[in-house]
Amino acid sequence: MDRIQDIYRPVEQRCCDFKEVERELSFAELGEQARRCMDCGIPFCHGNGCPLQNVIPEINTAVARGEWKLAWEILSSTSSFPEFTSRVCPALCEGSCTGGLHGQPVMVRQLEKAVVDTAFRNGYVQAAKPVRNGLTVAVVGSGPAGLALADDLNRYGFDVTVYEAHHRPGGLLRYGIPDFKLAKSAIDRRVKLMEEAGVRFVCDTRVGHDVSASYIAGRVDALALAFGTPEARNLPLPGRELGGVNFALEFLQGQNRVNAGELSATPVSAAGKHVVVIGGGDTGSDCVGTAIRQHAATILQLEIMPKPPVERSESTPWPLWPYMLRTSSSHREGGERRWNVSTKRFIGQGGRVCGVEVCDVEWTLSPEGKPLKFTEVPGSTRVIDTELVLLAMGFTGVDPAGLAADLGLAVDQRRRLASDPARRIYVCGDTANGASLVVRAIADGKKTARRIYEDLTGGAK
Ligand SMILES: Cc1cc2nc3c(=O)[nH]c(=O)nc-3n(C[C@H](O)[C@H](O)[C@H](O)COP(=O)(O)OP(=O)(O)OC[C@H]3O[C@@H](n4cnc5c(N)ncnc54)[C@H](O)[C@@H]3O)c2cc1C
Structure with missing residues (x-):
């Protein structure tokens, strides 16, 4: 069985609209493609390739057996927003797929998309119901890093408020990546779930202009900066x-x-x-x-x-x-x-x-x-x-005169910001690492949420 090459809607059709360009694969096609993953001896995809460490062979085993709920449970145990990565990720995992060594890699990204889309269709994706721990965190920026951080901190029990300069949450997912790659309804659906779970979004608010960062920092237990790299080269x-x-x-x-x-x-x-x-x-x-x-x-x-x-x-x-x-x-x-x-x-x-x-x-x-x-x-x-x-x-990084100066944070030579845990200020996503990828922003948001949880609660290291 070969990898399917024809994954897009016909050119003459898709160029007339801004709907997602990829076509839906049938369950039969998906099952066959997932079975290609079963030929692998040693999977490098999740350890080496995926920044989220998605357990790809197990997910694909479940898909090959038609166990979609199980596939979703495995996928969502490591990935906050597979509906985003499965649409826009360059699929680093496929670069290290063992199948790609002598042939075509497994279509991991499309299989992930089918798992998450099926999960939403079947109602497996539900709002979290956190037990509150009495601690508060403010997040500046609602791109994939800020969203992942807010989602995990909320699940840990923190009271989370996200400040966003734009009219709606999503960062470059919404105000950069074209709709023909990622339909914005996927962001709306996820933001709604996060709001139902208790995350508060304060949009149309540019921190450092409409409200000062130090004012916010003085009123919360931790401040997280995930405002991307706003300056284009x-x-x-x-x-x-x-x-x-x-x-x-x-x-x-x-x-x-x-x-x-x-x-x-x-x-x-x-x-x-x-x-x-x-x-x-x-x-x-x-x-x-x-x-x-x-x-x-x-x-x-x-x-x-x-x-x-x-x-x-x-x-x-x-x-x-x-x-x-x-x-x-x-x-x-x-x-x-x-x-x-x-x-x-x-x-x-x-x-x-x-x-x-x-x-x-x-x-x-x-x-x-x-x-x-x-x-x-x-x-x-x-x-x-x-x-x-x-x-x-591309983008040049963080403006040293903006929020960095407001908070007394140094910008490094590559114009990135680093966390200052002693002052309970944390940085993640492109702000911390330079312009990168959605999957890396999400992974960093999750890692930073864990660090905040451990620093503030003394929870398991
Ligand atoms: C056109 C384009 C296409 C891309 N396509 C892909 C792709 O297909 N696949 C992929 O993996 N990656 C892609 N990327 C890269 C990816 O989008 C970024 O790496 C990722 O979005 C970074 O996430 P982030 O959360 O760190 O920052 P961002 O997504 O940039 O989010 C930062 C948020 O902070 C807000 N903000 C900034 N300053 C303030 C402030 N002072 N107060 C309040 N809010 C503020 C911004 O409005 C923004 O919403 C693309 C990038 C661009 C520009």
């Missing part, structure tokens, strides 16, 4: 100030807010435009998928790094997460990708961008194929016509 080249040169998140967030009814029109629109996306990563790919749905005329995604190999690179042998070419569902829908391209300046007319000057670059590689340094290819400078440039080059 800029490209401060000549012409950066032109209209039509925008951060990817401004573009993506606008579309998500229109879909949610929070805005009537997208503040940054790709409709009818020649779009250039700078940055070849996942955020760039999300821009491609969103621009396609907004009916852009053309979409070109530029990446300064070389094109990764089609197969796993020797620099990342199994069971490491493979460095290799990744083609997302959005890339399969349209647009063009080019590698080894560096941007030199933005060209304008009447205050708006009309072109990007670029050149080709050549990389020197290490013996394992790792890119080391680049030089410009002489005579390759040219101008690409465009009316919208989206900067998707």
Whole structure:
């Protein structure tokens, strides 16, 4: 039995809407795929691959036997929000799947999705009923890290209040990741369960602006910071100030807010435009998928790094997460990708961008194929016509002048914050580790909740 390749709705159908791109697999297909996991001798997926340490072979055994409730019980014993990870995780577990050593890995992520979706459909997922311990915690930020931390602390019996600058909880799950990857109804459903279990959400409240962090810290037993890495990496080249040169998140967030009814029109629109996306990563790919749905005329995604190999690179042998070419569902829908391209300046007319000057670059590689340094290819400078440039080059970390300064916390060289347990201030997610992944944010939220529980209650170490 091979791994199923066709997991998406047809392109011509999915490009007309913002609904999730993946199709539902049948129980028969899921059972067959779960049985592929039974061929494994030594599973590296959960120890090596999954930051949550999901017990993947046991979950898949239950699925192969049709024991969906048991599969859910095993999955939910380690994972707070499998409905999020099963939709957006790059599936680090699949990179270390033993089946992937000589063939195609087991489709762990889709099996997880089926387990959690079946659990919700069958009513297995219920609000927690905690016994209160009389201690209070405030959480700043309601992304996956803040949500996981709040959920676990609430289950431990703490009285938890989450402060969120945005109108609704979810962080980048809601205001970054497009709806075609993660339907926001999944976040609403989870937040409702958490509220029923006693977690309080205070939205439209920017801590450090609407209320000071030190004021909150003085009124709770512990303060947890999970406010992400709000600053996007800029490209401060000549012409950066032109209209039509925008951060990817401004573009993506606008579309998500229109879909949610929070805005009537997208503040940054790709409709009818020649779009250039700078940055070849996942955020760039999300821009491609969103621009396609907004009916852009053309979409070109530029990446300064070389094109990764089609197969796993020797620099990342199994069971490491493979460095290799990744083609997302959005890339399969349209647009063009080019590698080894560096941007030199933005060209304008009447205050708006009309072109990007670029050149080709050549990389020197290490013996394992790792890119080391680049030089410009002489005579390759040219101008690409465009009316919208989206900067998707990652995030720079925490602003040292913001909440960090408010609370007297030092920002390290990579602009991350560290916990100060002596003052009962804890930090988790991207704020602590730099921009990363949803699954790592959730894992860190859970780990930090455990630490707060142990520090404040003297509970089992
Ligand atoms: C466009 C995009 C797509 C991505 N796609 C994926 C993907 O497919 N898979 C994946 O695994 N990862 C993806 N990521 C990365 C992932 O979303 C992040 O790593 C993850 O959300 C980090 O979680 P977090 O809780 O630490 O922070 P965030 O999700 O950033 O949440 C932080 C929250 O804190 C709030 N906040 C900030 N400052 C304050 C304040 N002063 N007061 C109150 N609230 C505040 C913010 O409004 C936000 O809601 C993507 C990231 C982006 C930008």
